[in-house]
Amino acid sequence: MARTTSVLQRYGSALLLALAAPAVPAQATADATAQLERGNGPEPSTLDAHRCQEVACGNVLRDLYEGLVTEDAQGRLVPGIAERWTVSADGRTWTFVLRPGLRWSNGEALDAAQVVASFRRAFAPATAAPFGELFDALDGARAVQAGTLAPERLGVGAPDPRTVVFRLTRSASLPALLTLPIAFPVYLPAVERHGAQHTQPGRLVSNGAYRLASWTPQANLVVEKNPQFHDAARVALPRVRFHVTEDAAAELQRFAAGDLDITEVVPPQPLPALRARFGEQLRLSPYLGAFWLGLNTTQPPFRPACASARCAEQALALRRALTMAIDRDKLTRYVTGLGETPAYGIVPPGIAGYAPAAMPWASWTQAQREAHARALYRHAGYSPERPLVLELRYNTSTPHRRLSLAVAAMWKQTLGVQVRLRNEEWKVFVQNRKQRAITQAFRGGWIGDLPDARNFLAAFANDGPLNWMGYDDAGYRERLARADAAATEAARNAWLRAAEQRLLNDNAAIPLYFYTSKHLVSRRVRGFQANALDRHASRWLSLSP
Template identity: 80%
Template sequence: MRLIVAALLFLCSADAVAQAAPPLQQEHAQLERGNGPEPSTLDAHRCQEVSCGNVLRDLYEGLVTEDSAGRLIPGIAERWEVSADGRTWTFHLREGLRWSNGEPLDAPQVVASFRRAFAPKTAAPFAELFDALSNAQAVQAGKLAPEALGVAAPDARRVVFTLSRSAALPALLTLPIAFPVYLPAVEKYGAQHTLPGRLVGNGAYRLLAWTPQANLTLERNARFHDAANVSIQRVRFQVTEDASAELQRFAAGDLHFTETVPPQPLDVLRKRFGAQLRISPYLGAFWLGMNLSKPPFRNNPALREALSLAVDRDKLTRYVTGLGEQPAYGLVPSGIPGYTGARTPWADATQAQREARAKALYRAAGYSADRPLVLEFRYNTSTPHRRMALAVASMWRDVLGVQVRLRNEEWKVFVQNRKQRVITQVFRGGWVGDVVDARNFLAAFGNDGPLNWTGYDEPGFRERLAKADAANTETARNAWLHAAEQKLLNDQAAIPLYFYTSKHLVRAEVLGFEANPLDRHASRWLRWRD
């Protein structure tokens, strides 16, 4: 393990040799944003990752949106109210809304877009987050027609949602699945409606160009209802799958801000970039998933626990990630008001005690030096993920004798393999919060939907989620959510590693970039320093 850590530190130091970033040589008409992997789609209803969400929040706006600090503010709805029982929400649209092609946008179109989002053929991955919406699950399963969905338009400027239980609906409406999509383009072009010249949005920007595996260019949408307050005229989202290469592009003056920062000694980064380095708390959990539907992990909690115990999280966050990440012994990060996260039973044990128990469980599962576990560990292309995978594989080898084959896959391939649960064994998992709610980090484990990458299937867990949903006080709800999280941990459903921090490099000439719990930074809030 020492050799692995030393090698990683050497790579980090090598990345930090160059001098601080020079001023950009281009005109300030265009904002250059690092954006991580190539977006898997620009179909708002099918988006399931950060890289497409970043772009879609510029191209579209939902009924509710967020300001630069992450606070909920009116979007295309100018106001809303909720009934006393929390089950009926009424949203009042702004007057004179337009699509980017100039056509009017009204409430019936918003309703039709929701019906399309929950139709079975759309297969929207985040539809399960709207399980409180009346008939949402039955509509997505094809048991009811889309018209049965609990959303209606009494007139051209009102959208009414009916829920089966109370829920924080405004926060959910900031997600891309809730964005209105221009259905005439979907009907005419199908999956190709997301191409430049065909994509019709209603956000602060419109799609001008998309060069696969390179960049996406957006320009200000003059028909956006708040276009007068959108400062930056053009935005280019750069595909920056390799974090170290992204840092070098920032240092060379090619980017105004980065999507992330590669693992490096924090003092070196601060010395080099000063106030341009932005690190802040972030609602994100990084964990490793295991395919629980197939051997060797199916019905084998002892083996799963052995692998979890063998990971030294303190060493991982100190030497491998190294940018303020916190060791995780649960699946829900701190910072959610009113919620206390669950922890593994051995969270307070020493690493030596954990490793002794790991070895005993490994032997009990039938493995030894003569019969080692051989497994594949999949992760998507990324410098931080590669270093994490190397470190974890080294720990498993040194502590248990596990033989690990690392599989690095391009993002779209990785996502498909992870979702299908056919060839995966161990894989890079984790969850970045969609809303500030503990349930958001747990819900995917509660059904057999496209987000349940592990295939976890446990009635006791679903019962706890259901009791949380039925709770009539926030205290009772959080208690049942805590019990549900504890059930996941006791069942060894995943291997928690660490809780994220938000980390970006932001040039001094960019103003309006504010830290927020969900790390969302719509371009409409940014402006150039005068």
């Protein structure tokens, strides 16, 4: 997503200040017909909040819904539909008190019982919520998702219409987790009436600052201000249009032409030229995200060819050879080129109290890495006469294509690997990656849901839908379990680091770089503020005349 024992100990004064002082609202525009035009990357895979697993749907859902806790423009935790909350001394019981008079976008009342019912639906096996595993501290969550416990036994209840109580099996940073789409209240009568089609315009009932007005597949999605929202008076923008912008170069040209107010990304270009062209409209800032390539360890060539120790050793040697053959300095300097930093680990820097792990050879020169990679490649049984033939899969995107071409060239030049590149539309790519049936090497990575190292590591610990590599290691799981049981934050972080180091030593994923957030933002947009999770809900934005 951070695991906490108390608000004061783990969030400190920053959270208390955020709770005490409401976020400064955007300045309202005088034009009631104004519409913000936002680039949003690929087509959202779903608008079912409980099933969302990528940035594209998360951006839209944060406009349509609001959870018990939300974030302001600077990324600070602030009250959402809950006006306040408390935590028990042992950090295992959290009590949230809802605002009075909450309503859905259709005008119906929203109460605590509906919030609880929505949580039960989110963790039911039929929902198959991909982020459910991040709530493993919630009492009964794992068993409910596995189908061995009734959803009614989930550790969340409503003692009265305005109170929601959560029971945890260990201390955890529940408020931060409650900002995720899986924790948004979903209007269940629409789900019961329309099933998967409850997300369509005219059917989707939400509770956030906006409601869904239209959705044109592979083109755009429009949301309009929700008059039933509890803070509607301070929502400045009457309408927002999210554009599908898979081609980053085309997105930039649309911005330059005035068709977009905010881009989702900026294509790889020389930074001085971009600054000269766009000036202060180019927004670059640190971002809690890591880009890596995944290796499917359940299929050849990364699964051992036999049950012997030698076969396992050869499979590991191949994974390490591919990892070491990539020149990350060249990638970040010439291919991405917008402030990204080379990555030799899975967890990005910047998480308080956590010292990230790194590949054992991170301090070597690139020449040393490549020489060792060639030796490992030969040890794995490959040679110029018998080269590895490998498919590298990525979702359709100009930056991903450029990076994949560069990686393929490095593998070819250093090792002699014959790489076949395969790009897929986002929904197809996500499905194939999750199934682990035809993938070999593929585009991966993780954008932080909250500033916690465990958020970047949890997916590798089980056979869930986010473990795209099929990584299966008892020692790794043991280290995560010890982190969960740790009595202090220092001990917890030490075990998390040990888990990350074990994962890196096994080379199931190939770290490439740590992200920066990069957007082009029109001069007429007000309220856009950088934050580590790069979330920019439209309710905090406005347009100058």
